[in-house]
Amino acid sequence: MVSQAPVIGFTLDYEEKGGYSKLPWYAIRENYLTAVSSLGAIPLALPHEVELVPHYLELIDGLVITGGAFDVPPELYGEKTVHKTVTLKHRRTDFESAMTRGALADKKPILGICGGQQLLNVILEGTLIQHIPDAILNAFAHEQPNPRTEPGHTVNITHNTLLHRITGETSIPVNSAHHQAVATVGNGVIINAVAPDGVIEGIEYPAHPFCLGVEWHPEYHISPADDKIFAAFVKACRKIKG
Numbered sequence: 001m002v003s004q005a006p007v008i009g010f011t012l013d014y015e016e017k018g019g020y021s022k023l024p025w026y027a028i029r030e031n032y033l034t035a036v037s038s039l040g041a042i043p044l045a046l047p048h049e050v051e052l053v054p055h056y057l058e059l060i061d062g063l064v065i066t067g068g069a070f071d072v073p074p075e076l077y078g079e080k081t082v083h084k085t086v087t088l089k090h091r092r093t094d095f096e097s098a099m100t101r102g103a104l105a106d107k108k109p110i111l112g113i114c115g116g117q118q119l120l121n122v123i124l125e126g127t128l129i130q131h132i133p134d135a136i137l138n139a140f141a142h143e144q145p146n147p148r149t150e151p152g153h154t155v156n157i158t159h160n161t162l163l164h165r166i167t168g169e170t171s172i173p174v175n176s177a178h179h180q181a182v183a184t185v186g187n188g189v190i191i192n193a194v195a196p197d198g199v200i201e202g203i204e205y206p207a208h209p210f211c212l213g214v215e216w217h218p219e220y221h222i223s224p225a226d227d228k229i230f231a232a233f234v235k236a237c238r239k240i241k242g
Contacts, residue, residue: 006237007042009060011099011116013068014048014092031219032066032113039234048095057102062109062210062237065096065116067217071180072115074130077122083130085179097123109210109236111229114178117213121203124186131179132199140197142215144176151222152176155201161192162204162212166232167225174201174216174223181215210236 010033012026020027026047033043046056070089074082096116100123103110112120118128129135132142144152151173157164164170182200185191193202193214205211210233218226 004241005040005042006061006234006241007044007059008036008062008064008234008237009044009046009056009099010064011066011092011096012045012047013066014089028066029219031221032064035219035221035230036064036234039231041234041237046095046099048091050095050098053095053098053102056099057106057108060103060108061240062111062233063099063103064233065100065110065112065119067114067116067177068092070115071130072119072122072128074128077127079127079130083134085131093119104205104208104211107209108240109233110208110212111233112213113219114215114217115180117203117215118178118180118182120205120211120213121182121186121189124189124205126186126189126203127183129181129183129199132181133179135183136198138197139199140176140195142176142178142181142195142199148175148177148217149220149222150175153195153197155193155195155216157202158190158192158194161190162206162210163192163202163214163229166212166228168228169225172223172225174214175220176216178215209239 070087132139140153188207192204201215203213218229
């Protein structure tokens with residue numbers, strides 16, 4: 001029954017006027033939403049209204065922090081310089097930060113995807129690499145040149161982690177669409193996936209009932225492991241729904 005289905009909040013991207021509309025507009029890819037609606041959950045898009053965060057948190061049973069072509073402000077993780085490639089969307093970051101802190105406090109399941117993982121790590125007092133090619137020698141092309149519907153590289157999954165228990169795998173193919181990554185993990189955060197070039201690809205927060213971050217985009221369903229990630233997340237949200 002719909003009344004028993006978990007409601008999952010999705011953060012939206014935001015653009016100023018131009019392109020789709022002459023006025024500012026929100027956007028989200030359909031595959032984010034169908035990744036949970038196909039499992040019987042109800043996706044709920046969340047406009048960037050910080051004053052509504054308490055009300056949103058009452059409505060949702062879980063939170064997906066989506067990715068986007070922008071970055072977490074470096075001052076939030078203690079850096080004074082800003083790399084020339086960094087793009088900021090302060091209104092979106094302020095909103096997503098408030099939602100993430102609220103979901104952490106309420107013990108509601110959280111799934112951070114790509115930039116969402118990066119924000120989650122910063123909220124938990126970790127730091128980021130501002131531009132992978134300048135920080136890691138011989139790094140892969142983490143902004144892969146081939147389509148996002150195809151794998152870009154593999155990641156190695158750490159044993160005895162939530163991600164390992166979910167996927168049952170030690171290595172999976174993933175797509176890759178990021179120029180930043182976790183540098184140091186936050187307090188109580190553990191690494192659950194690493195690319196062969198050493199870039200951190202996944203994190204989790206064991207003190208929380210379900211708090212998982214992945215640097216790739218599982219909503220593209222590159223491998224069965226991606227399906228299992230969403231299935232486990234929706235299952236955790238059902239438990240909250242009770």
